[in-house]
Amino acid sequence: NDYPAEAIIAAAKRLKCDLIFMGSHGRSGFRASMLGSQTQKVLAQSKIPVLVHR
Structure with a gap:
């Protein structure tokens, strides 16, 4: 995919x-260093709670 x-x-x-567990840091660019772009998308789109680990 x-x-x-x-x-x-x-x-x-x-x-x-019941929960999606994601890492907080992305691997591309400054914005992604704040929160990974895929993590941002999952947070925005998922109805399942997301736990972000730093």
Whole structure:
């Protein structure tokens, strides 16, 4: 899948997860160093709670 955030959310739904656990730091650019871009997308799009670890 070319859309990691969507794949993470879909897998969490399929597996009936109660929580999605994500890392906080991305690997590209200043903005991503604050919060990873895929983490941002999962936070914005998921109805399942997301725990972000720094």
